[in-house]
Amino acid sequence: MVPKVVFGEGCFDQLSTILSSQTKEKAPFIFLVDDVFEGNIAFLNRINLRFNDKLIYISADEEPKTSQVDTLVKDIKTEFTNTPSGIIGIGGGSVMDLAKAVSIMLVNQGSAEQYQGWDLVKNKAVYHVGIPTISGTGAEVSRTTVLTGPVRKLGINSDFTPFDQVILDPDLTKGVSKNQWFFTGMDCFIHCVESLNGTFLNAFSQSYGEKAYDLCMEIFLGDTLSDDEMRAKLMMASWHGGMSIAYSQVGVAHAMSYGLGYVLGTKHGVGNCIVFQFLEEFYNKDVALFKKMVAKHEVEIPQEVCKNLSEEKMETMITVALGMVPLWENALGSNWKDRINRDKLRELYSKM
Ligand code: NAD
Ligand code: ZN
Structure with a gap:
């Protein structure tokens, strides 16, 4: 189960305070953000990037793939020496699932496709936060991250998959068609x-x-x-x-x-x-x-x-x-x- 959750209009603004207790030295927070928010200055200003934090835009046009997870993990490991303090997924089921998978694969060997199934993950994932911007999938609360791999579409179902923290701010879903x-x-x-x-x-x-x-x-x-x-x-x-x-x-x-x-x-x-x-x-x-x-x-x-x-x-x-x-x-x-x-x-x- 998700151990921590805040709910309410505007509670997205608590993000910085929530993250401050999880900061590790020289270890960035990585924000995976649905690219529908690219250029939305008012929204982006509410995410306070500090020091070496990084924001990566993610397209939700296609559902997450194991290869996409592997590439993101490789890029993060290449750019940063230290394991990130946390991964924050801001978007719908697609982006939240990617955030869950990346947080797992940063500290587990091999490719994401090796973990599609039940309880195959060995090491506890990096701290990860889910922030839905559209409602319905339940990805914010579930024990899985659904990925399309070379041979199947199947989740990484594990005790390490659920978010450590979820921020439920209904106002974030305002722009959905x-x-x-x-x-x-x-x-x-x-x-x-x-x-x-x-x-x-x-x-x-x-x-x-x-x-x-x-x-x-x-x-x-x-x-x-x-x-x-x-x-x-x-x-x-x-x-x-x-x-x-x-x-x-x-x-x-x-x-x-x-x-x-x-x-x-x-x-x-x-x-x-x-x-x-x-x-x-x-x-x-x-x-x-x-x-x-x-x-x-x-x-x-x-x-x-x-x-x-x-x-x-x-x-x-x-x-x-x-x-x-x-x-x-x-x-x-x-x-x-x-x-x-x-x-x-x-x-x-x-x-x-
Ligand atoms: P999505 O994440 O694919 O997004 C759908 C569209 O809505 C995208 O174009 C996105 O850019 C847009 N969008 C998101 N927030 C918006 C906002 N605030 N304003 C305007 N546009 C916005 O949609 P989804 O239906 O939430 O997620 C589907 C994915 O969730 C699938 O990959 C599915 O496999 C996965 N899923 C996961 C679980 C789970 O338990 N992990 C459960 C069900 C589905
Ligand atoms: Zn479903």
């Missing part, structure tokens, strides 16, 4: 649906999942919240949704969305939406609610993304999705193969 707000917000909604309807469900996950689900209903189908309230509540929904899956698992939408992401580069949030609209047979009531949300917010979910897929790519997509065994087990139980096979996945993907 409506579509992106919806797609990343639906990631949270789908986390709740998959956790609450999964066979791995337990009282811990359920209590967080139900809270996050209710918040999503209020945010995406209600009419009473102000913009400030919506931002604050979605930030907390993301946190609770992340907590819910930390102790259970996601399900059908995520397994299939990983396939889309791997083959077509479809990003996580929109990929989940593309898949979820066709999952009535698994999540009937919630797919209906999802469609209401789409209509209410007038968002267009991309259609026919698999239409012109080559046979080879379709096969790869199916293989990637089928490979997510724990997700299928959670969604459908230990006999999941009775309901899911290559033909079934092909039928579903063909609709998307």
Whole structure:
């Protein structure tokens, strides 16, 4: 679990004070910042760089890769003799995941791809701080960092992955476009649906999942919240949704969305939406609610993304999705193969 968190409008300004207690001699803080903030002077002035601290802009156009982590780690080690005092990730799930992975790989040998899996990390990561600027993924609270490697898209899941500190300032999410707000917000909604309807469900996950689900209903189908309230509540929904899956698992939408992401580069949030609209047979009531949300917010979910897929790519997509065994087990139980096979996945993907 994340041991320290601050929450509230404007709390981003506590960053310098928080970091001051972690400063090591001649060891910089490295700020990985979503490049959407490049040139935003008012925002950048709130990050007080000292001495040899370094700010690196990160594009979130593509999801994080193991090779990208390796390059960042190599560059930091080349430029600085001392291991950094800390890594601070400021952005969405993409940048936060990169920050987590870099903080691990600075003190663990080899390439990030060697650590994709469960509990493979040996050494405690460098101190790392997560600051979300868009809400929904739960990456700020989770025990994983999702990376695309040469052979698979899989997280580095470990006790050293969670942030040491998180700063939840809802004001930072003000500039997010409506579509992106919806797609990343639906990631949270789908986390709740998959956790609450999964066979791995337990009282811990359920209590967080139900809270996050209710918040999503209020945010995406209600009419009473102000913009400030919506931002604050979605930030907390993301946190609770992340907590819910930390102790259970996601399900059908995520397994299939990983396939889309791997083959077509479809990003996580929109990929989940593309898949979820066709999952009535698994999540009937919630797919209906999802469609209401789409209509209410007038968002267009991309259609026919698999239409012109080559046979080879379709096969790869199916293989990637089928490979997510724990997700299928959670969604459908230990006999999941009775309901899911290559033909079934092909039928579903063909609709998307
Ligand atoms: P993202 O980080 O990919 O960002 C999406 C877009 O929003 C980008 O264009 C970014 O520049 C923009 N953006 C971010 N903050 C903004 C702001 N304040 N104003 C304007 N634009 C802003 O989006 P995401 O949906 O948060 O993250 C997706 C990633 O999270 C994927 O890589 C996925 O694998 C990962 N993920 C991780 C976990 C986990 O537990 N570690 C869980 C779910 C998803
Ligand atoms: Zn997700």
